[in-house]
Amino acid sequence: MKLPPYWLAVPGIAFLVAQHFVAPLYGAWYAFTDWSGLGPATYIGLDNFREIFSSEVQRTALWNTLLLAGCFVVLVNVGGIALALALNRTLKSRNYLRVVFFAPVVVSSLAVGYLWRYIFTQDGALNQILGAVGLESLATTWLGDPRWALWTVLVVMVWQFVGEAMIIYLAALQGIGDELEEAALMDGAPAWRIVTSITLPLLAPAITIVSTLSIIRGLRVFDQVIALTGGGPVHATETLSTQVYKQTFVDGRFGYGAAIALIMTLLIATLAIVNAVFFRRREARAG
């Protein structure tokens, strides 16, 4: 059979190489300069990085990013599996319910952020509801309080993306099929044991996928932060992404911003690979 000529793939390869390999390499180089976007770029060695690790703002951003991503992965997995198990069968309304839980996934994260900003505002929905059920004492300035602001971001992230995990787990559960559960029922296993001994081990591949996706998504969180808090109060909710943007395009420190971007990229790459390897091994053990 006549095979397609290689040159058909040239545009694709060109885009790939230019955007995903050459540009990042240049970016990595800028990280070691003090470039401001105009004029010459002078090599300054590790100065940018020294500044990053001594900067309160950057350290907060790094910590926030890791914390958000970590919690996000756990919550999305737990929530996704729970929803998938609940909506897998035996409910008449399951198709409608799946739609409701999945709907937030397709919407702009920024818009979702603004939607929830109202809920968390001082006189917003959450405080109103708390007041209505007699829990006014719990009402506070969620967005303006450094202790709570970051968690509002987490809530929004999980709300938006649990549905995505749910869909992936639903597909995985379909792949596992009913027969194994029936066999376990006949073998006398109670429901919880079926879930822990049979279902969860067999979901291992799906857990890997969801975790990898979620780690990358969590580490890159940007839109929701901008919408909810803009990075405040007083940088309490800054993340690596928001800092990359602000340092580069607001403060004009292209080199510094690139350094932050470099750290972010290395972080994502490492964690994604570690995650994949770690879970692949568990997959292999699970047969």
Add this chain to the structure above:
Amino acid sequence: MSGRRYTVRSLGRELVMIVLAAAYGGPFYMLVVMSLQSKDDVQQTPFAPPIDDPQWDNYATAWTTGGAAGGMGPAFVDTVIITLGSVLCLIVVSALTGYVLARRTSRLSNALYLLFVLGVTIPSTLGLVPIYVVMRNLGLLGTYQGMILLNTAMLTPFAVFLYTGFIRALPREFEEAAQMDGAGMFGTLVRVVLPLLRPITATVAMLTGLIVWNEYFLAIVFLAGSEIANLPLQLNAFVNDYYTDWNLVMAGAAICILPVLVVFLALQKQFMKGFAGGLRG
């Protein structure tokens, strides 16, 4: 054993899930309700639907004011242009690339495929600054072409990954039959392969279209200050102007959210299948 165990338990579970789902969808309810309220309603009774006096003006305001683009209306148009352009470009480029990588089984093509997979997993934020500089020098900042090129380049690895996987699983018999019938390479490609790629093209269009439509970070970097804005960017500008007027904010957000939701509801099955399938790689 006691009786009727099956039905009571499942009914209970169903009710719990319905209540949960209703609470989960609460924000959307508020979006619609508040977008049609007046400023006073919002402060006093934000949860009550304004059936007597819906403020459609909120939408008009959002549609025509704010930001450099001048309202969500122009932004909507811009977003459509950018999305359509990006998706079309992407499909053409990645379908062809995927076809080559899938049908050619040399070490070179396998290596290239791995590079594409790498491109999917490693984010290209690092390359943002150099790209910005290049686009600035080429005068592509704040232009449709610039955004289209950028989006295409960004999503090429993902799309190529999907196409390659799909085509690899496609039996070669169709192409072989076409060539036995005398079709040349291009004839086979256009008349046999492309139609067979419809399912995956739909998935790619859906997934990438969604990403482009909702993309805020790239928009804020590459379109800021120009007259072109996509919906998220415009929403941001609009909210910055009117953030005390929650009814207006909600109207703006609704313009951003509702079109996508409507399309999603119309094509639910395809969306959910596409997500589950596309992301499993």
Add this chain to the structure above:
Amino acid sequence: MAEIQLIGVGKEYPGKVRALRDLNIDIAEGEFLVFVGPSGCGKTTALRLIAGLERCEEGEIRIGGQVVNDVEPRRRNLAMVFQNYALYPHMKVYDNIAFPLRSARLKRDEIDRRVRTAAAMLELDGVLHRKPRQLSGGQRQRVAMGRAIVRRPDAFLMDEPLSNLDAKLRMQMRADVVRLQRELGVTTIYVTHDQVEAMTMGTRIAVMRDGVLQQIGRPEEVYAKPANMHVAGFVGSPGMNLMRGRLLREGDALVCRLGAQTVPVPADRAPALGPHENGEIVVGIRPEALVQPNGGPPPGGELRGEVTGVEMLGHERLLMLDADVPVAVDAAVEAAEANGNGAAGRLRARLPGLSGVSMGSTARLWFDPAALHFFDPATGRSVT
């Protein structure tokens, strides 16, 4: 070990799909009952109702005298072997077999003892540490059986456990399953679409069709005295030849005219056939009852036809005849198609391997009229 009773059991699925209608069966302790029939006949539904995997809303199911309609599957103390084995892919063979015992919270040494005993019985000693995907089809099937026998349940439920095996392995496993059942003495309910399996394995077989029990009895009974056309055409390989004819009186005797040919009716059947005189009747004769004329006296019945097909099976030949005789349609044709009899209009005969018949020749086949079966064309029921 327990007896199982089905009393008026029926099952209708949403959308008015009736899978089972008024099933009444008493299964004795230690019996090997085979449900057999084409797909869609309700045999698997019956099994799943007994297992509790489907809810029984019509009728009663009793195990050991107790009504179990509302009892969950895990509490019915039944073991099931699935068609696709349903082995837990992520567990080793040992853990697969041990799973039900662990769920029952037995002590570890007791579990180990039982698992190893079962493994020895099924010749799985060497593979206890392997995972299902590393086993052959036959081994997987035996692991599925191991998981069932290790529990000492009140009954075994088997859903076409051998259908995924190749023919030779299937034959071997048939004998193994029967031997195992006899050794353990456990009541067994076995579902299959293969009537050979049913005939060779069951102490009783229950022929099902469209959700209705057609006949239940020992294999010999069902073979020799089929209750209706469906059973007659279904049991036996190939199934009984069924032909439409007219019952007429010639002198003192009754004969049946089948198209251009005539067959005599044995005198002892005449009384039962009285009401059908001058009317339509369906006549059946098994392929193995047709013989070639040898030197001796003709036994009384003869059929002639053009040989349209010869299948060499080594020890015998399968003959297909175009006898210009109207073949009974509907029930028989369906049963026939399920049994591989092929197109209507043809008769089949089983002859010893070395008989000389060739394609296109006209064959004369003799039979003893006593071997004829008669069926009412309207109801399909046997008339003698």
